[in-house]
Amino acid sequence: MTLENLNTRxxxxxLIDAYAILGDERKISEQMNLFTKDANYKVYMNGQLLANTLGTDTLEKEFRGHxxxxxxxxxxxxxHTVALKGDTATGVSFTQIKMIRETEGKDVLTDYxxxxxxxxxxxxxxxxxxxRTGHFMIIEARSISN
Structure with missing residues (x-):
């Protein structure tokens, strides 16, 4: 493995860490700068396609709404593993996402x-x-107390 290869990895x-950090900090406009303008973002839950978004303008609106x-x-x-091919690459990464939403006056933690x-x-x-295609493999939700 060359030094250039290691640097690219x-x-x-x-890049994927910046995506997570900017999302957590709700810096959605900055997060959009990590995508190509014509990016395609898909979400699957339980094997079902729930979202298929094209372009950062639409993606930003969806992320803001969420x-x-x-x-x-x-x-x-x-x-995070990657396969490099010149100026393109593919990657697979695994992520734990926790979100707290208020439902009927209670905080609900959803763990993805x-x-x-x-x-x-x-x-x-x-x-x-x-x-980017997100496969939400395990989803758990529960009420929490603060």
Whole structure:
């Protein structure tokens, strides 16, 4: 493995970590800068396609709408593997996402175990997400007390 290869892998890891951090901080406009303008974002839950969004303009609106319903986000990234091919790459990452929403006056914690399948492109000196498919594998919700 070359030093260039290692650097690219680190840049891609930094990209998915930045995605999580900006989401947790609700910096959605900044988060959109991690995608190509024509990015495709899909979400599957229980094997069913729930969302298929094209372009960062639409994606930003959807993310903002979702964020308006969430009191707190907490994301933890785990494994991340990539396959490099010139100025493109594919990646698989695993993530735990916790969200707190208020339902009927009670805080409800939903814990998601997610596998992301990504396609990346290198443009203008940086790596961007071209396509991201989230497979929400395990979903658990419960009331919590603060």
């Amino acid at each position: 680190q840049e891609l890891r930094d 964020a308006s319903q969430v009191k707190t986000y907490f994301t933890l990234n785990g494994q 175990s997610v596998r992301y399948d990504d396609n990346y492109v290198h443009r203008d000196g940086k790596w961007l997400i071209k396509a």
